[in-house]
Amino acid sequence: MANLSEFILSQEIPLRLGFFLGIFGLMALWELAAPRRKLSVSKPVRWLNNLALVFFNTLLLRWLFPAAAVGMAVFASEHNWGLFNIYPLPLWWAVALSVLILDFAIWLQHVMFHAVPALWRLHRVHHADLDFDLTTGIRFHPLEIVLSMGIKFTAIAVLGPPVVAVIIFEILLNATSMFNHSNVYLPIPLDKILRRFLVTPDMHRVHHSVEDDETNSNFGFNLPWWDRLLGTYRDQPRAGHKTMDIGIHTFRNLCHCAWLPGMLRLPFIGRITDYAINRRQWPNRD
Secondary structure, X not given: OHHHHHHXXXXXXXXXXXXXXXXXXXXXXXXXXXXXXXXXXXXXXXXXXXXXXXXXXXXXXXXXXXXXXXXXXXXXXXXXXXXXXXOXXXXXXXXXXXXXXXXXXXXXXXXXHHHOHHHHHHHHHHHOOOOOOHHHHHOOOHHHHHHHHHHHHHHHHHHOXXXXXXXXXXXXXXXXXXXXXXXXXXXXXXXHHHXXXXXXXXXXXXXXXXXXXXXXXXXXXXXXXXXXXXXXXXXXXXXXXXXXXXXXXXXXXXXXXOOHHHHHHHHHOOOOOOXXXXXXXXXXXX
């Protein structure tokens, strides 16, 4: 395990870039070969603008946080910060528990971004996409990206995970986000098996419904267990995967939902005090 950890640490950037490009290419081909839904907006327009946002976010993060989450894990280790640095466990246990706990922290963060009106302003850029495909999974407002990194730094400082665990977690989070946002068809029996261990595209698509109660379900990006354990799991959308409406009721304009300038302005448009989890009116339907 020690040799593997040293290899992963020495190859962090190539590994992360390789996994990103590999998963992106695989899911893009899968979407072409077996799409789950017919897209409603021009794919070149959406991809050009969504990927431009990703490129901008990447540059911003590298400028603000050159070492990113991995650097925070190194800093915590060097200064003996965090639970696993104060009370060390065998490396295998520390890595496994760290990945599990960090995934739960991201789940909690996701719920918080739906529950707090000011945070929902940022997160609705992700939800305002009128279609659901590979690029939706990496489409976030720059302010949300920066704030999310700060939350991740805090979790790492408190937990003190091994550096290799943070690298593994970052790779998994990025890969599963692209997978579970992909517009791909999985046979229903296979989906039922996979979603016991992994958030599948059909499971997460429910979360991108325009229906309030469906949007406030299936918050997981990687592991599906938190939603099942904490009562936020929903099996299927009422309207069915092929005919359900994706996005937000109040934002259907392409200028706001598909073009980069509109996406950047979206958090600052309108009032949303009635849109957080604890203030939203859900349909009176089973």
